[in-house]
Amino acid sequence: MIEVRGYAAHDDHSPLVPFTFQRREPGPHDVQIEILYAGICHSDVHQAHNDWSNSLYPMVPGHEIVGRVVKVGAEVKKLKAGDIAGVGCMVDSCRQCSACKEDLEQYCEQGAILTYNDKARSYKERPGSGQLTFGGYSEQIVVEERFVVKVPAGMDLKAVAPLLCAGITTWSPLRHWKVGSGQKVGVIGLGGLGHMGVKFAKALGAHVVMITTSPEKGKDAKRLGADEVLLSRDTDAMAAHALSFDFLLNTIPVGHDVNPYLALLKRDSTMVMVGVLTAIEPPVTGVSLIGGRKNLTGSGIGGMAETQEMIDFCAEHGIVSDIEMIPIQAVNQAYERVLKNDVKYRFVIDIASLRDAA
Ligand SMILES: [Zn+2]
Numbered sequence: 343m344i345e346v347r348g349y350a351a352h353d354d355h356s357p358l359v360p361f362t363f364q365r366r367e368p369g370p371h372d373v374q375i376e377i378l379y380a381g382i383c384h385s386d387v388h389q390a391h392n393d394w395s396n397s398l399y400p401m402v403p404g405h406e407i408v409g410r411v412v413k414v415g416a417e418v419k420k421l422k423a424g425d426i427a428g429v430g431c432m433v434d435s436c437r438q439c440s441a442c443k444e445d446l447e448q449y450c451e452q453g454a455i456l457t458y459n460d461k462a463r464s465y466k467e468r469p470g471s472g473q474l475t476f477g478g479y480s481e482q483i484v485v486e487e488r489f490v491v492k493v494p495a496g497m498d499l500k501a502v503a504p505l506l507c508a509g510i511t512t513w514s515p516l517r518h519w520k521v522g523s524g525q526k527v528g529v530i531g532l533g534g535l536g537h538m539g540v541k542f543a544k545a546l547g548a549h550v551v552m553i554t555t556s557p558e559k560g561k562d563a564k565r566l567g568a569d570e571v572l573l574s575r576d577t578d579a580m581a582a583h584a585l586s587f588d589f590l591l592n593t594i595p596v597g598h599d600v601n602p603y604l605a606l607l608k609r610d611s612t613m614v615m616v617g618v619l620t621a622i623e624p625p626v627t628g629v630s631l632i633g634g635r636k637n638l639t640g641s642g643i644g645g646m647a648e649t650q651e652m653i654d655f656c657a658e659h660g661i662v663s664d665i666e667m668i669p670i671q672a673v674n675q676a677y678e679r680v681l682k683n684d685v686k687y688r689f690v691i692d693i694a695s696l697r698d699a700a
C-alpha cells in the first residue's frame with residue numbers, strides 16, 4: 343500500500359484537517375499520479391457538510407485533479423511516467439451496461455464509482471472493494487487508465503484542474519445538443535460552471551448571452567467572451583428576448599423559478615439544467631412546455647472519451663478556467679468564501695503546500 347497525506351472532513355461541521363491514509367499499489371491497468379493541483383468544486387463543500395445526507399467520513403474531497411504520472415501498470419497504453427494526467431468525478435464504473443458501452447460512464451446503470459465520498463463496489467472484483475474512495479486534496483491517487491485523461495503539453499496546469507468537473511459539466515450538454523455557429527445560446531448564472539459555459543459556447547461559434555441577476559457579473563461575462571448580457575430581473579428585457587434562444591444552459595445551483603427562462607426559448611428548443619440537484623421550485627407550469635413544444639432536461643458531467651475531447655479542445659483553443667490558487671492550509675477559509683460565492687471562478691489548491699508542510 344502507498345501511504346498518502348491529505349486533508350479530510352471527519353463530520354458535517356468540523357473544519358478539514360490533515361489526514362493520512364492508504365491507497366492501493368498500481369495494478370496492471372492502473373496509473374499512479376502525483377497530484378499537483380486540485381480544484382474546489384461547490385459540491386465538495388456540500389458533501390463535506392453532508393448537505394445531501396449521503397456523506398461518508400472520513401472524507402477527502404476533490405474531483406478536479408491534475409498531476410504527473412509517476413508509475414503505470416504493465417497493461418497501460420495511453421499514459422507513461424512523466425505525462426500530465428487529469429482525473430475528474432469518477433474513478434470506476436461497471437463497463438458492461440449500455441451506458442458504459444457507449445462511453446457514457448457517468449450514467450452507468452450500476453452507478454459510477456465517484457472519486458470520493460463513495461465505496462469501491464463488489465461488482466468490479468478489483469482491489470479495494472468496499473473501501474472508501476478518497477479524492478484530490480491529497481498527494482497521490484491511483485486510478486484505472488480508463489478514468490484518466492491525458493493533458494496535452496503547454497497548458498496552464500493549475501487552471502486546467504477545474505476543467506475536470508466544471509469544464510466537462512458544461513461541455514457535455516453543449517456538444518450533445520450540438521451548439522454551434524448561427525445559434526443564440528444563453529448561459530444562466532455566472533459561477534464555476536457558468537464561466538466555463540460562456541467560454542465554450544463562444545469557442546463553439548455561438549452568439550452567447552449571459553443571463554444573470556447582477557450587472558457586475560454581466561460585465562465580467564463580457565470579458566469572458568459573452569456577446570450580450572440579459573438581466574433576468576428586467577422584465578422588459580426578458581420580454582424583448584422571448585422566443586429567441588436556440589439553447590439555454592442553466593447553471594444556477596439552487597432551486598429557482600424556471601418558467602421565465604422557458605419563455606425565452608424558441609419553439610422546440612431546449613433548456614438543460616446542470617447545477618441544481620434539489621427540487622425545482624416553484625413548479626414548472628405545463629404551459630411553459632406545451633406552448634412551443636419546449637424541452638426541459640438535465641445533464642451530468644460527461645463520459646471519459648468526451649472529457650478527453652474537451653481537454654484537447656481546450657488545449658487547441660487556449661481555454662482554461664479562471665482561478666485563484668490557495669495553499670491547502672487555507673481550504674477552510676476558501677470553503678466559507680465558496681458559500682458566499684466570493685471567488686472568480688474556482689479555487690485551486692496547490693498540492694505542493696501539502697508536501698512542503700511535512
Ligand atoms: Zn464538481
Ligand SMILES: [Zn+2]
Pocket residue numbers: 435436437438439440441442449450451452453
Ligand atoms: Zn455501467
